[in-house]
Amino acid sequence: MSLEIQNLHVRTEDKEILKGVNLKVSKGETHALMGPNGSGKSTLANTIMGNPNYEVTEGRILLNGEDVTEADPDERARAGVFMAFQYPATIPGVSVANFLRTAVNARREEPIKVKEFGSMLRANMDLLRIDPDFTRRYLNEGFSGGEKKRAEILQLAMLKPEFAVLDETDSGLDIDALRIVSDGVNALRGPEMGTLIITHYTRILQYVTPDFVHIMLNGRIVREGGSELATELEDKGYDWVREEVAAGAA
């Protein structure tokens, strides 16, 4: 069981952003995709999810062997893909609890029982140390950066996807919030979920140890390795990767 990206080329308007990306995340694995700003990380996350602003010009996305390149975002979600947004949208007038129930029910034949939903929600809120009042607030309206990220991970916990893409979930978090979110991700990791953590920095990887690390530069994955690659990057910085790639090309 895997989420597989094959030779993916993606453009927005006139600009080609991804120039042939290959990546395979199997269930039970945690991958980190790292890269400097503008390297194409968020484009990859959005394309995996089917954002209509990104056009796939070549290559494909396979979910458990099935081509979902043309599928609508809601179909992908129901098939088991999840993305935690870097900048999640605000949904005015819709409480966190109502939104979660709607999302949970979207992937079920029969609506979830109120009691079952309530106990699942409480358990996950405890896990992420979220205040009970939080669920009555309108989703992301007036949320701090940390609250938004926690709300994203709460959704991840409630929806239990097969594959989760975390797009810069660590950005904008203070150390305490980062620890809570990381603990949450660690608790959700397991043989039933494949995880792709997209980050600019290595600090989340100090809490969530990846099995594989991929470094993206200018729309391509240029280095791959185990968690030690993240440590090396931490010491040497992205300029080191750029120089290596330039040297390799020469």
Place this chain on the structure above:
Amino acid sequence: MPPSFLEEQRKAALDVYEREPVPTWRRSGFWTTTLRHLRLDELEPRHYDPVDSFEELPGVVIDALNSEELAGLIVQRGASTIYTALDDSLADDGVILTSLERAAEEHPDLVERWYMKRLSHEEGKFPAASAAFWTGGAFLHVPDNLKIENPIQVVYVIDEPGTAQYAHTLAVVGQFAEPYLREYCLAPDFEGQALHAGGFELYCRPGSQVKLAHFQDWGSGEIYDISTKRVEIQRDAHCGWVPIHLGGHLTKQTLDIVTAEKGSDMRHNGLYFTEGDEHLDLFTTDLHEQGDTTGDTVWKGALTGESRASYEGLIHIVQGAQNTNTYLQTHSMLLSPKAKADSIPSLIVQTDNVSASHGGTVGEIDEEQVFYMMTRGIPRREAVRILVEGYFEPVIGKLGDPPLEALVRQRIAGKIAAAEEHVEEYIEQR
């Protein structure tokens, strides 16, 4: 025999009605509300026999009220009051709920004291028409210090084309009383024209706490609604008013709320949803006649099809009404490229030392929000519906009336579903 003050009023109103031409409302050149398609001379009051039980009421009334527990109910069909019911214990407490016609005969002093105190037949042809021609009508009087939990319900129903319905509701709430008054205007879908020309006046006596809701759904018939509604709030009293407009071929309404004495407070939260070729023209005034008064007005609307909606909201603080605090916001959401919305907040302040602010927006659904919801597995259609409902939710939630909230949500969901393809197409294009 109706009392003479009423006959004199009707006569004066008739003079104005006959003198005034059919009006056209124009504003700044680009907004016009015209009645040129209304064939007024083909419409007439229609009379109906009373019914003995709730189950015999027109289906559209039964559907809207479901099996709710009401403190009282008065239903006017066409020109006739067909049903009146009031909780026995409330009648014992001195509550009066009856047709205005009967009230004028049975309680002439009370009616004369309040009738047309805040409305005037001089305001135009249609205010004159309803003052001259009203039949049936509704009269509510709540004695001092009485708290009534369940709604007191007034219903105007039109269920045949060709009907002219002239309506008048007069409500007086005694000192420190706490009732909840609802007025519904309902019609089933039919083909052909009809008119509802209504006057509504509510007086909130000192210290009273009044909840008021208006719910209008005239269906898909060619119904013209030209009405004036006015609420007066006296010393230290409070009124929370939620008018809901969910259907009407052409609606031209003036909705005014007056904080008339010190310490009075008003909350005015309205919503509208127009569809097809409906035309809605609302003018509200938040009038502060004295200082130390407070107000908050929020109106939200959405438009589909080729509908037109104009909301003009005025805050008016008169000379000497110092230390007034009031706010007005209006938002409209376009769900179709052919719909047109106009939101105009305005302000007249004739004194100093007040706090008043206003703002207006016209917006659309954001594709980023739709995408976000879809990534959670929610189909596009449902996402759009949830976003529109969410947009209205802060107003609907203010009702504090679960059955009416459910009715409003259900009707809005129906309207979104009816316009679904157009709405989706529009959002996708953007």
